[in-house]
Amino acid sequence: MNHIRFGIVGLGSMGTVHARSIIDGLIPHTTLAAVADPNEAAFRNFSETSRFADGSTLIHSGEVDAVLIATPHYEHTTIGIEALKAGLHLLVEKPISVHKADCERLIAAHTNSSQVFAAMFNQRTDPSYIKLRNLIQTGQIGPIRRINWIITDWFRTQAYYSSGGWRATWAGEGGGVLLNQCPHQLDLWQWIFGMPTKVRAFGRVGRYHDIEVEDDVTAYFEYENGATGIFVTSTGEAPGTNRLEVVGDLGRVVVENGQIEFTRNEVSMKDFCETTPERFSKPPIWNVRIPVAGGTGLQHVGILQNFAGAILDGLPLISPAKEGIHSVELANAMLLSIFEDRTIQLPLDGTEYEVFLKKKIADSRFIKKERVTLALDDDFAKSFSR
Numbered sequence: 259m260n261h262i263r264f265g266i267v268g269l270g271s272m273g274t275v276h277a278r279s280i281i282d283g284l285i286p287h288t289t290l291a292a293v294a295d296p297n298e299a300a301f302r303n304f305s306e307t308s309r310f311a312d313g314s315t316l317i318h319s320g321e322v323d324a325v326l327i328a329t330p331h332y333e334h335t336t337i338g339i340e341a342l343k344a345g346l347h348l349l350v351e352k353p354i355s356v357h358k359a360d361c362e363r364l365i366a367a368h369t370n371s372s373q374v375f376a377a378m379f380n381q382r383t384d385p386s387y388i389k390l391r392n393l394i395q396t397g398q399i400g401p402i403r404r405i406n407w408i409i410t411d412w413f414r415t416q417a418y419y420s421s422g423g424w425r426a427t428w429a430g431e432g433g434g435v436l437l438n439q440c441p442h443q444l445d446l447w448q449w450i451f452g453m454p455t456k457v458r459a460f461g462r463v464g465r466y467h468d469i470e471v472e473d474d475v476t477a478y479f480e481y482e483n484g485a486t487g488i489f490v491t492s493t494g495e496a497p498g499t500n501r502l503e504v505v506g507d508l509g510r511v512v513v514e515n516g517q518i519e520f521t522r523n524e525v526s527m528k529d530f531c532e533t534t535p536e537r538f539s540k541p542p543i544w545n546v547r548i549p550v551a552g553g554t555g556l557q558h559v560g561i562l563q564n565f566a567g568a569i570l571d572g573l574p575l576i577s578p579a580k581e582g583i584h585s586v587e588l589a590n591a592m593l594l595s596i597f598e599d600r601t602i603q604l605p606l607d608g609t610e611y612e613v614f615l616k617k618k619i620a621d622s623r624f625i626k627k628e629r630v631t632l633a634l635d636d637d638f639a640k641s642f643s644r
Contacts, residue, residue, distance in 0.1 A: 296311055
């Protein structure tokens with residue numbers, strides 16, 4: 259194969275952004291061969307592309323080699339499994355599924371190693387997070403003691419939540435900020451630091467919006483080696499904060515505003531603590547600003563280019579879909595902890611969470627008030643680069 263015929267299922271906000279990237283020639287050796295959406299109005303900008311009313315018809319049309327799924331969350335699993343069983347390469351928007359059990363079903367359907375299966379975790383292309391991960395993996399920060407991520411600049415208006423009946427509902431989305439916005443940060447968290455062993459979370463349903471799911475969360479993570487983490491997120495704060503602070507034995511690293519500040523201990527804090535005769539002294543430090551080139555990276559386009567490169571040239575994936583289960587598991591554990599008011603041990607029992615979620619759906623009496631969205635914001639794609 260020297261050219262990829264793409265099919266996109268779901269022409270909402272993100273599906274349209276991805277379609278534009280392919281049509282505009284940003285993904286070499288690809289064409290947008292087909293699109294699918296139940297809403298005929300979504301086809302108005304795709305008059306020269308094959309159009310289908312549903313993903314299943316597109317998958318079995320014979321017109322595509324690879325499928326990108328950008329539908330509401332629950333369909334990621336069902337459409338994804340069908341695409342994999344049809345032998346197509348697959349790229350799934352985040353989250354790969356709503357809950358861990360569905361992640362396991364989707365991943366289990368990927369039985370052909372020649373099929374490329376990736377997830378749209380575009381923030382893995384951000385040079386700041388790539389650099390931080392490298393600092394940790396090479397031991398330059400030392401053993402991690404504490405992680406603190408405040409990510410509250412996902413501000414969303416009521417009009418955003420009212421723009422679709424599926425948004426911010428248990429039946430349509432499966433959660434709120436943890437399932438829609440924060441899969442990015444939760445993926446980065448596990449990609450950089452690994453998975454914790456315990457999760458205790460506190461959150462509010464509809465604290466800032468008329469929704470039935472969480473829009474404000476504070477969580478505590480605990481690791482097997484004693485390291486701890488705090489994760490704070492909200493869609494109700496403006497201007498909001500995106501600050502990641504990591505403390506290791508050799509100092510503190512802060513990632514904020516596209517910069518990395520490393521306050522480095524000249525000696526191990528553990529060794530200093532155990533050997534100094536002084537009562538109030540601290541290890542001497544170096545203040546280091548670590549250069550980061552390339553802004554926020556290639557983001558969605560970078561994942562699309564990498565996905566195409568994996569199909570055509572065997573390039574290693576930046577974001578293999580099988581790793582998408584970890585961010586979903588963290589979100590599920592936090593929600594279960596919030597609603598059952600207890601600490602959750604990881605790994606999470608996927609079946610237990612599935613039962614919990616189905617009950618939330620069955621018990622829901624929430625009536626969604628929808629508004630019609632007339633136009634896509636010009637800055638929409640930029641808002642998703644964080």
